[in-house]
Amino acid sequence: MFLSGRDILSIHDLDPEEVNSLLDFAQDLKSDYIHGGFTPDFLKGQTLGMIFEKSSTRTRVSFEVGMYQLGGTALFLSNRDLQLGRGEPIKDTARVLSRYLNGIMIRTFGHDRLVEFAKYASIPIINGLSDLLHPCQVLTDLLTIREFKGKHLHNLKMAYVGDGNNMANSYLYGAAKVGMTLTVATPKSYKPNAKVLRQSAADAKLTGAKLNWTEDPIEAVKDADIVATDTWASMGQEDEHEARKKIFAPYQVNKELLSHADKRVIVMHCLPAYRGEEITEDVFEDNAEIIFEEAENRLHMQKAILSAVMG
Ligand code: CP
Ligand code: NVA
Numbered sequence: 001m002f003l004s005g006r007d008i009l010s011i012h013d014l015d016p017e018e019v020n021s022l023l024d025f026a027q028d029l030k031s032d033y034i035h036g037g038f039t040p041d042f043l044k045g046q047t048l049g050m051i052f053e054k055s056s057t058r059t060r061v062s063f064e065v066g067m068y069q070l071g072g073t074a075l076f077l078s079n080r081d082l083q084l085g086r087g088e089p090i091k092d093t094a095r096v097l098s099r100y101l102n103g104i105m106i107r108t109f110g111h112d113r114l115v116e117f118a119k120y121a122s123i124p125i126i127n128g129l130s131d132l133l134h135p136c137q138v139l140t141d142l143l144t145i146r147e148f149k150g151k152h153l154h155n156l157k158m159a160y161v162g163d164g165n166n167m168a169n170s171y172l173y174g175a176a177k178v179g180m181t182l183t184v185a186t187p188k189s190y191k192p193n194a195k196v197l198r199q200s201a202a203d204a205k206l207t208g209a210k211l212n213w214t215e216d217p218i219e220a221v222k223d224a225d226i227v228a229t230d231t232w233a234s235m236g237q238e239d240e241h242e243a244r245k246k247i248f249a250p251y252q253v254n255k256e257l258l259s260h261a262d263k264r265v266i267v268m269h270c271l272p273a274y275r276g277e278e279i280t281e282d283v284f285e286d287n288a289e290i291i292f293e294e295a296e297n298r299l300h301m302q303k304a305i306l307s308a309v310m311g
Helices: 016-036 058-069 090-100 111-120 135-149 166-178 194-207 217-221 238-251 281-286 288-310
Strands: 047-052 073-078 103-107 125-127 157-161 181-185 210-214 226-229 266-269
Touching: 016 135, 016 166, 016 288, 047 058, 047 090, 058 073, 058 103, 058 288, 090 111, 103 111, 103 288, 111 125, 125 135, 125 288, 135 166, 135 226, 135 266, 135 288, 157 166, 157 217, 166 181, 166 194, 166 210, 181 217, 194 210, 210 217, 266 281, 266 288, 281 288
Parallel strands: 047 073, 047 103, 103 125, 157 181, 157 226, 181 210, 226 266
Antiparallel strands: none
């Protein structure tokens, strides 16, 4: 397949054609599945290991079901049960698991853990979320945007409002690759990662994408076709939750903020959502059709990613 043997650690590592191929491929797999009721058995006899050092609903279930539908198997490997959780080095775990498995998806804290894993593994490594990035989710979101707003992503204006976290960072990389206009609004002390801002700005020059950061949520959503948000306290930041609620209050996605966006604006959320915090109940429910299609699309995008790198 077109990404055979590659790791998917960051959208930054893919070229624009590869991103578009993944989006087209996921759309085809979705269409086969929805309209034809089938999935090609591209991964017959293959096994994916799924290492989780953090909780997950969507990522775990969509990867596991995706492998099954592609004719393969998935193993859930909790950090609590692996020797990795007792201190066995990443470089040893990576070399051992490479002897049993055909690919590994990892959800972890420090992105450097993923990079080290990928360095020592001889099979594809997929980032199922790190503190820095969530590439599978953002590829899914681009697929969802194409479905609701059309394929020409470079004509669209998107705003991300909230914490400059793994989602914000991956939106920057994603928008840069597909030539979209993206404005990220965060408090000054919670800006997206500085290296991601630099690299995505360089990527954007190649596609004509327009990327901006602002402290002002109203400026960000002005005339936006898409507004996305995410939790104000990511996994691992639970202790900061109460303090963050105060800091981020002006960044809530509510009806008043959306009155500055395009009339046909769609709101996206990777979930889990905290109603009354980053998004109000009414805005969430008004956009439930989009948000749950976005959740479903994790399955179709995982199948595209798995087939592309393991097939
Ligand atoms: N959006 C997302 O990654 O959800 P999970 O944490 O449930 O996997
Ligand atoms: N930013 C969130 C995303 C959850 C899917 C987190 O890292 O917890």
